[in-house]
Amino acid sequence: MKVSREPRRQLNNRLAWITVDDGATENECAVVDISPGGAKIITEVSFDVTDRLALVLLADHSKRYACEVVWRRGKTYGLKFVVAEPEAEPAEEPAAEPVSEPVSAA
Template identity: 40%
Template sequence: MATSNRKRDSRKAVHETGWITLEGGFAARRCVVLDLSASGAKITLDSPQALNAKLRLAFSRDARQGRNCEVVWRRGSTFGVKFTP
């Protein structure tokens, strides 16, 4: 049985309002950031159906202050994203 030596970054529960901007988009959509780590975050959206694989996550409506992300998993309206360069 193979085991993985991959260690997860520690997560911090934040439950704060965040803003996502879809790749190539201009309008910021409200989300809730449930937890945060150095490598990614868990977010929830009211209307997740139009969420692209790549987005920008910020804690203000000004997406220039945010971080580029890629969706790595989805469960209903909850998403896991990893930060990308």
């Protein structure tokens, strides 16, 4: 019987970049480990829990991973990757029925 396990974290300790303020501010960080659901980073920048930021894993790469800070211990932070929820499509309004003019009897 095969046991189902969660995906393993990859231990990296590699250089990455975090951006805040919609990309206006960029700072270096070290990715300690990463998994499909999040990452653990070390940085000199201070964040509060529930702060949102973007993580860039490759220099000169446009792919940014939206993250939320879920815990902190000193300069080490736990990030959860945030998946953008698809926007709900507006409900269709029922088609207007044609208004009939009253017919006058002549």
